[in-house]
Amino acid sequence: MNQIEYSLDELGWKPSFQEQLSSEEQDTTLPARVTKTHKGHLVVSTGKEELLLQIAETGVGSLNEQPTVGDWLLLNKETQVPTRLLERSSLLQRMSPGQEIKLQPIAANINTLLIVSSCNTEFNLNRLERYICLAMEADIEFVMVLTKADLAEDPQEYLEKAQKLHDSMPVMVVNSKDTESVKALQNWFGKGESLVLLGSSGVGKSTLLNTINGTSKQKVGAIRVGDDKGRHTTTSRSLHVMPSGALLIDVPGIRELQLYDCESGVYNAFNEVSELTEQCKFADCSHKNEPGCAIRAALEDGIIDQRRLDNYQKLIEESELNKENIAERVKRKSESGRKKNKDSKYKWRK
Template sequence: MTKSNRFNHLKSNTLTKTTVASSVPAQAKSTAPLRSLKQMGWNGFFQQQLITESLDYAYVARVSAHHRSQYQLLTESGETSLAIHQAMPEMTVGDWVLVDEQHNFVSLLERSALFSRKAAGSKVEQQLIAANLDWVFIVSSLNDDFNVNRIERYLALVNEAKVTPVIVLTKVDLCDDLSPFIEALRELDANLLIETVNGLDSESTTALSSYCSEGKTVAFIGSSGVGKSTLVNAMLGDSSQLTSAIRQDDSKGRHTTTSRSLHITASGGLLLDTPGMRELQLADCEEGLNETFADLVEYAQQCKFIDCQHEQEPGCAVQAAIEAGLLTERRLQSFQKLMREQALNGASIAEKRAKGKSLSKMYKRVQGNARANKRG
């Protein structure tokens, strides 16, 4: 079989399953049942990119885990790995890549969705969380962990990524009254998708399975100890993810997941568990915030002055809505705080990138001058 023939099946629009020999090299480990690209989340968006490619020597793989020195990849014949090199673009779990038969990186396919945040702490850089998602489960416990302000942060990031969020409230067996939690979420968005579950009860988690149909990718995000890994285990039907009990004194959770990884369910869905996020800073997500606070933004557009700060200006529709009980002061303060934060962090990251590009140009110029001097 020629190299051209080995790649032709990827350029077809049928997305049919091919033989192992025609799509991946022999080095791939068959550690899991063979699955087609479609079952791994492949669709027309990615297929169209291959149609415009002139490559005839590469195969398609999906990043299933990110380790310090390598990416774990899913292929049609099983799992394989890709060593990380400095010249490669930054990638994350869920990405689709092209790799040649010698396990060399060829290219990163354009993403249909990218979920990211500002790196925790004082680092001035963006941290990629996951790519090419269909749903994001924002998981929160029905205890002291429940925090509306934090959920708004998650919603802003998910909306910025153009992925549909689902609020998953866990530990329903420990909650005597759901109504205050549901009402608090409905104040954020009356159309929010909300599911309440007990991760230890398989019947309770069946509602989540409908989101995880064949080829659909679902990411779990939330604080430590809210039950993400327990839900992953329930939906996978095994104990592949470790779990830990919460601290009884303050209902705070313990880290049990330490890295992001994809897991395939028996029904063909793909689950992505993420480590608990103790710190979630926003950057460059103004559009996501506007969507998350769509009700407030709509009132702001009715203000008398375009540059209204929604404080004591005459004709402020936002303050009028607050006085009428249509908005809360908390929601306005949260919106203003998050807008300032994302703008400041976004500017810092952009400045660092600009400095990096400037330094790179200087290094190339110095190297060029050195080579020219050597040639005399």
């Protein structure tokens, strides 16, 4: 964030947040938006000042207690200690990468997800479909941004493939280093609108932010020659006020986007497949050898694509399995009677 002061509206404050405040809270608290999260601590902005808070460990599954970038917290006016997290208008979340079964909120109170991929070997349809499911589950707008058009022999080829993923998804092919080229995105950058950039490392998320912002605030890093892989240059999540008044969030490159509780997102993202499954003779049809299977018939007629079907089934299974695993973990934790910490969940850091 810059040193200048912002009004709450300029930070993305909306009537739907104001309505959540009791009259006592209106007198005794100040709203603050989470503008940065990094390894156990977060920075919040009231518009007038920025504060550094440390996040105490919160239990698994208690997602609503774990603030993430884009969230709104209420701070006690006197002590500046957070009193609560406001209900989110939207939430992007995934399974935490690694061995531990837990959830990770990615960003909250977002209007538009910018799904970033590049016109090179990083481009992967199965992976991009995960982001579409995530956005549809969160019920937010999404736009696909295909970067590095200037380096590709035939950027049109990538555009055509991406456009087939979802009928109403806008797909923009850009050179993220070029100011004129990124103007194609300005429709989504209205004042007070919040957007987040998600994609693999090295696709040019921070480059896009810098070009739109007209600065070089975010560090960028060259990708590896040979496999086009990035080097995970960005290591924290941060929210930035753009010249148009939009709020843009940069996120570290995503290695693995495991879906959690995302069945309706997957269902909607693959509606040509999911709607057909309802026409199978048996409700629990596995689409392998049951008679009256609408899916197999559609495959044979070339109406649906085998790759799409496989990814649909994989994502539904993954999403359900992760939901069960989290529910199980939460149950075990509560059975083991963990001592509740009555102190504030947030601690000061000097």
